[in-house]
Amino acid sequence: DAGVIQSPRHEVTEMGQEVTLRCKPISGHNSLFWYRQTMMRGLELLIYFNNNVPIDDSGMPEDRFSAKMPNASFSTLKIQPSEPRDSAVYFCASSRATNTGELFFGEGSRLTVL
């Protein structure tokens, strides 16, 4: 079975540009999570969805960040405009239900903003 699929794996962009990260969760999973990993702050939850509905977006840093889940098999995390401090690894994860089971993680998207 395919795991969580993220794209791109690496992205280098210049400050001010728009960045879109994509995620395809595991089929049948109804919860999707976006995490950010940096050396300074570790792993932070940005937002998560249950059944395509955003449940908790309190971790989204500011209005420059937005996330959508238009259907059960696709989600995007967008940064506009990007800044150097957004440089990090962004992970997408999915799980089958909200209160059971572990989270399955994608391989992450490494973003570098120059």
Added chain:
Amino acid sequence: AQTVTQSQPEMSVQEAETVTLSCTYDTSESDYYLFWYKQPPSRQMILVIRQEAYKQQNATENRFSVNFQKAAKSFSLKISDSQLGDAAMYFCAYRSYNQGGKLIFGQGTELSVKP
């Protein structure tokens, strides 16, 4: 709010030896899950072991076992017969039973294995 603390930023173990990674957490809830995830240099997050808080028996997965002390809010990971492939960053994580599926992670412990 729940917090997870890993007090050992780095640990080292000799190949074939045993090492224990520490984790403590803070919560007022009685029902929750605890996890250990492994992140090798490839950066893929891999589940190592899971513990449900209502279970008194410590979870084991082959060479990996936990010491779950609910009253003390402690959840340590023991790796027996350490192998070179165990070298990675290890994260302890907490998941509330009542607040959906989000995981709260500790800061991580980087484990190196010496041949």
